[in-house]
Amino acid sequence: DAGVIQSPRHEVTEMGQEVTLRCKPISGHNSLFWYRQTMMRGLELLIYFNNNVPIDDSGMPEDRFSAKMPNASFSTLKIQPSEPRDSAVYFCASISGTGGDYGYTFGSGTRLTVV
């Protein structure tokens, strides 16, 4: 398994533009999480899905952020319009949660810079 795959690895965009981050979880994992990492706030949970259904989106900072999981193998995090304060590394993680190892598997992250 190639692990959790995120794209793009780096994204530089201008303020006001729409940004879409993508994540492919590990096959068979039924839960998916989006985290944002910044120097000031560390790792923050934005939203998570269980069996493709959003369970808790209380961490989504504002309406400019939205996330979808149309099927078990794909999720997107969209920011529209983007702002400089959105600059961060966005991580996706997946977990099986059906027994045994409950450790998360993280993707390599998308480093977003909004100028």
Added chain:
Amino acid sequence: AQRVTQPEKLLSVFKGAPVELKCNYSYSGSPELFWYVQYSRQRLQLLLRHISRESIKGFTADLNKGETSFHLKKPFAQEEDSAMYYCALSPLSSGSARQLTFGSGTQLTVLP
């Protein structure tokens, strides 16, 4: 609500010295505790979890329920241990997704 506190943002030790990264938590139920490590500009990796009681790369961590702590220790630090370390907590329950709450992280630097 659960909360994880890592009081040290930065920690520097010399190679060969013991190292302890502190982690305290608050949670009303039974927690499962983890340590994750992130080497420079890489993905977070699970280092260890308290349930397995294993030692990875010479690191150990013991869950102290009385002090609500899960400090990470290594008797002799190596330069390759330099990384960001995150303590994390998950409710120890079956059923729906197990949400991880992370501490703010400790950047460990091992000096030559």
